[in-house]
Amino acid sequence: MTRSTAPSARTKVRRLRELARYDRSAVNAILDEATVCHVGFVDEGQPFVIPTAIARIHDYAYLHGSRVSRMLKLLAAGNPACITVTLLDGIVVARSAFNSSMNYRSVVILGSAEKVTGENKKIALDAFTEHLIPGRTQDIRASKPKELAATTVVRFSLEEASVKVSEGPPSDEKSDYESDVWAGVIPLALKSGEPQSDPRLKSGIPVPPYIRKRKT
Amino acid sequence: MTRSTAPSARTKVRRLRELARYDRSAVNAILDEATVCHVGFVDEGQPFVIPTAIARIHDYAYLHGSRVSRMLKLLAAGNPACITVTLLDGIVVARSAFNSSMNYRSVVILGSAEKVTGENKKIALDAFTEHLIPGRTQDIRASKPKELAATTVVRFSLEEASVKVSEGPPSDEKSDYESDVWAGVIPLALKSGEPQSDPRLKSGIPVPPYIRKRKT
Numbered sequence: 001m002t003r004s005t006a007p008s009a010r011t012k013v014r015r016l017r018e019l020a021r022y023d024r025s026a027v028n029a030i031l032d033e034a035t036v037c038h039v040g041f042v043d044e045g046q047p048f049v050i051p052t053a054i055a056r057i058h059d060y061a062y063l064h065g066s067r068v069s070r071m072l073k074l075l076a077a078g079n080p081a082c083i084t085v086t087l088l089d090g091i092v093v094a095r096s097a098f099n100s101s102m103n104y105r106s107v108v109i110l111g112s113a114e115k116v117t118g119e120n121k122k123i124a125l126d127a128f129t130e131h132l133i134p135g136r137t138q139d140i141r142a143s144k145p146k147e148l149a150a151t152t153v154v155r156f157s158l159e160e161a162s163v164k165v166s167e168g169p170p171s172d173e174k175s176d177y178e179s180d181v182w183a184g185v186i187p188l189a190l191k192s193g194e195p196q197s198d199p200r201l202k203s204g205i206p207v208p209p210y211i212r213k214r215k216t
Numbered sequence: 217m218t219r220s221t222a223p224s225a226r227t228k229v230r231r232l233r234e235l236a237r238y239d240r241s242a243v244n245a246i247l248d249e250a251t252v253c254h255v256g257f258v259d260e261g262q263p264f265v266i267p268t269a270i271a272r273i274h275d276y277a278y279l280h281g282s283r284v285s286r287m288l289k290l291l292a293a294g295n296p297a298c299i300t301v302t303l304l305d306g307i308v309v310a311r312s313a314f315n316s317s318m319n320y321r322s323v324v325i326l327g328s329a330e331k332v333t334g335e336n337k338k339i340a341l342d343a344f345t346e347h348l349i350p351g352r353t354q355d356i357r358a359s360k361p362k363e364l365a366a367t368t369v370v371r372f373s374l375e376e377a378s379v380k381v382s383e384g385p386p387s388d389e390k391s392d393y394e395s396d397v398w399a400g401v402i403p404l405a406l407k408s409g410e411p412q413s414d415p416r417l418k419s420g421i422p423v424p425p426y427i428r429k430r431k432t
Contacts, residue, residue, distance in 0.1 A: 035307075036302065038254040038256075039265070040263035040264060040265035040298075041263055042261075042263050045258075045296060046296050046326060047256035047257055047298045048298050048326075049255070049256035049298045049300040050300065050324075051254075051300065051320065053318070080262050081263060082265045084265040084266065084267065086252060086254070086267040088406065090409075093349060093352070093411075093427065095356065095357075096356060096357060096359070096363070097341060097342070097344070097345045097353070098359055098360070098367070100349075100352075102251075102252065102269070106267055108264070108265070110264075125313060126313070128313070129313045132307055133307065136316075137313070140311065140395075141312060141392075141395070141397075143313055144314070147312070147314040169412075169415060169416070170414055177416055178418075179357070179418075180418065181356055181357075181421075182413070182417065182421050182423060182424050182427065183414040183416075183417055184413040184414045184423070185412045185414075186349075186408050186411050186430060187408065187409030187410070187411075187412065188407070188408060189406070189407060190304065190406050190407075191405060191407045192404060193306075193403030193404070195400055195403075196400050196401045196403065197398070197399070198386055198399040198401075199385060200385070200388075200393055200399075202394075202395075202396065205396060207398060208398050211398060211402065214402060
């Protein structure tokens, strides 16, 4: 079963507050589980899709990257963009090729970025670290001024974010339910493996508990 | 360490044949391991990024979907597109936030699609099924004419595909190697779980071996 919600304008969200709240909590849950997003932008008529890290703070999705990257320059300049997060949950093995599909949860954010500066930039950079590795910011040194200067941070409002969720068993044609072929779902999930210490790590430094307990 | 290869024109590929061959085998390996890709296209100036299935046959990447979907209509009309496949391999936990990153293998394909019809369309649809579940096409009924008619298949040449691979331990600033903080890599991989039979499956149908042995 696939369901989707797509607020298309601020007025719509105001008129359907219950739906808007549902949307926002579904959007938040998917973004907060994401390891990467895919960013779409256009350069001289050619669309590009680039994987990058994402972090959410309240009602905004944050992206960051090198100050000199084409993507960050185009985003920071306010060009129209699309951020898509996809969490793959399974392969839906139907009794026909036609009805076979995938289970997933996805968010599509349309909009233009605003550049994030000053204290908010530092807060956002910490959010990227904590998003991927909760607890890490307590353990590492602060960013240096030259590192902050080399990094561009932008954010997108979640106002126009839409959610699509596909879940559950296959939905087959009526006549196919008589088939003797197996049907079902193969679950998929992104899993963490055993942490690998850097070969250049000083001796005697154990893997910290917040690294061990990180879930994906 | 991050390395990338990007043939930008046919002439370049001709001039650097060794590199081109390396590229193509790296492109093929990443596409063949992909569960989904993200497709970028532009509609009235707004970029969109949509997750969808992908399958490779020889020197082409194939996409498919409903005949009435906006994406397939725009792709089949030959509008410029970008197909990106990202395989996440790990979180690179450096001694600073600035040098922390991710390990991944990605392919970016730029180009315009051509529509696939007739016998080649059937071959491509089988390729989608076999790509996700090797052995499945032997087990299910053939597609019906109305199913074929409801589906659009397009393909993109891999001529302009580029590869980017980021792998290995963190690369830290020289002074940070004296730090007492842990550093390393948390491996990530998309894993299959135990197959779940459809609740409506006829009784006595076991999970077939080709489903059990499917690797992600």
